[in-house]
Amino acid sequence: MTGWAMALFQRDLRLSIRVGGSALVGVLFFLAVVTVIPFGVGPDLNLLARIGPAILWIGALLATLLGLDRLFQADRDDGTLDLMLMAGRPMELVVLIKCLAHWIATGLPLVIAAPLLAIFLNIDPIAMGAVTLTLLVGTPALTLIGAIGASLTVSLRRGGLLLAVLVIPLAIPVLIFGVSAADAAIHDPVPFLTPFLILCALSLIAAVIGPVASAAALRFTAD
Amino acid sequence: MRSPALNLIAENLTIDRGGRRVFQDLSFSLESGTALVVTGANGIGKSSLLRTLAGLVALAKGKILLEGGEDDKLPQEHAHYFGHQDAVKPALSVLENLKFWQSFAAPAQTAGFTGIQMTPAEAVETLGIGHTAQLPAAYLSAGQKRRLSLSRLLVTPRPIWLMDEPTSALDKASEQQLLDLMNGHLTAGGMIVTATHTELALTNTKILHLQAVAPDASAPEEMLI
Numbered sequence: 001m002t003g004w005a006m007a008l009f010q011r012d013l014r015l016s017i018r019v020g021g022s023a024l025v026g027v028l029f030f031l032a033v034v035t036v037i038p039f040g041v042g043p044d045l046n047l048l049a050r051i052g053p054a055i056l057w058i059g060a061l062l063a064t065l066l067g068l069d070r071l072f073q074a075d076r077d078d079g080t081l082d083l084m085l086m087a088g089r090p091m092e093l094v095v096l097i098k099c100l101a102h103w104i105a106t107g108l109p110l111v112i113a114a115p116l117l118a119i120f121l122n123i124d125p126i127a128m129g130a131v132t133l134t135l136l137v138g139t140p141a142l143t144l145i146g147a148i149g150a151s152l153t154v155s156l157r158r159g160g161l162l163l164a165v166l167v168i169p170l171a172i173p174v175l176i177f178g179v180s181a182a183d184a185a186i187h188d189p190v191p192f193l194t195p196f197l198i199l200c201a202l203s204l205i206a207a208v209i210g211p212v213a214s215a216a217a218l219r220f221t222a223d
Numbered sequence: 224m225r226s227p228a229l230n231l232i233a234e235n236l237t238i239d240r241g242g243r244r245v246f247q248d249l250s251f252s253l254e255s256g257t258a259l260v261v262t263g264a265n266g267i268g269k270s271s272l273l274r275t276l277a278g279l280v281a282l283a284k285g286k287i288l289l290e291g292g293e294d295d296k297l298p299q300e301h302a303h304y305f306g307h308q309d310a311v312k313p314a315l316s317v318l319e320n321l322k323f324w325q326s327f328a329a330p331a332q333t334a335g336f337t338g339i340q341m342t343p344a345e346a347v348e349t350l351g352i353g354h355t356a357q358l359p360a361a362y363l364s365a366g367q368k369r370r371l372s373l374s375r376l377l378v379t380p381r382p383i384w385l386m387d388e389p390t391s392a393l394d395k396a397s398e399q400q401l402l403d404l405m406n407g408h409l410t411a412g413g414m415i416v417t418a419t420h421t422e423l424a425l426t427n428t429k430i431l432h433l434q435a436v437a438p439d440a441s442a443p444e445e446m447l448i
Binding site for chain 1: 277278279297299300302304306307308309310311312314315319322323324326327328329331375387424
């Protein structure tokens with residue numbers, strides 16, 4: 001049971017590293033979003049510190065969306081997806097493992113880059129830690145919710161845009177609790193743990209709903 | 224008389240693709256050790272039939288049964304699908320591609336089927352691409368990719384081979400080798416369903432010729448996919 005799961009995980013990780021770009025492009029896009037905002041809102045350091053966590057979260061959301069369209073499309077294009085459906089492995093687990101590999105290749109670099117980008121936004125060290133922590137537990141939810149959109153748009157040639165339109169509304173709860181947990185760490189009276197635990201719960205819910213919905217969509221689009 | 228160990232039965236298969244009927248009420252049965260050669264004009268539904276047997280196209284009506292198969296598995300989980308797409312990842316080496324499929328695809332062991340399981344290294348050697356084993360698959364020619372895709376069938380034993388135009392992109396020598404492999408699979412108690420335009424010298428074949436019926440408003444059987 002674990003053998004095939006490990007083989008799939010290693011393959012997906014290897015592919016995203018060798019094909020290259022996915023992690024780096026995501027981080028560069030994240031960097032671009034975060035650096036462009038201060039030009040828009042002006043050099044007000046207090047304002048930047050206040051909206052910083054929100055900017056980092058929106059940047060991470062957009063950067064995650066950027067890589068999601070390839071989650072299943074590459075496998076569909078060369079016929080791999082057909083064989084995966086016939087392989088006799090539970091498709092829900094296949095999706096979950098692919099999401100995990102995808103998150104490590106594209107989501108984790110964003111989390112690692114977040115403290116550095118937080119400096120650009122004049123975020124103080126405690127808030128920096130809080131934002132990074134919320135991104136660490138929250139970005140898996142974005143990937144897992146995004147998997148639903150990715151499998152629904154897998155048969156479309158230019159599905160990337162539609163994918164973003166489908167996924168963004170579903171990602172709003174994650175964004176709300178991610179940002180409010182990070183904000184709570186800055187403004188003392190508000191408890192940090194409550195929104196943070198809700199964020200963890202959202203990731204766990206996404207880990208159940210995402211693979212089930214996504215596997216159903218993939219079975220349906222096999223035709 | 225004892226019935227053969229494996230029996231693939233298709234009953235009244237009817238499928239619709241893109242809102243049009245491809246074929247309807249197609250029934251056949253296939254015993255182990257037999258090849259079913261599906262012939263017919265382009266667009267008549269040969270590939271659709273194979274994809275239906277592979278469980279990739281939903282049936283509008285009818286059912287597919289496999290007698291003697293593993294109880295907890297669907298018929299398509301006893302089958303290999305060798306279609307037009309190679310499912311080869313250019314960024315991985317030949318052996319990495321094959322090792323993945325060996326670990327990922329679940330083998331199906333049934334009573335009457337004695338197909339052997341090769342290691343990935345043996346399989347690429349058998350198909351004459353052993354010298355490319357460590358190369359990224361991106362450097363393979365079309366025919367070599369096709370052979371790599373074919374070696375997938377050798378590393379995971381499954382009794383049913385669904386082969387869509389198996390000889391395309393293969394040269395004469397590889398074609399003969401493919402036929403030997405197919406015959407070996409039949410001898411081992413496997414079964415093959417293949418769609419083809421060329422004559423295949425297989426032992427023990429049955430022919431299924433798909434033909435369009437006269438256009439009829441109630442049963443449009445001919446279409447292009």
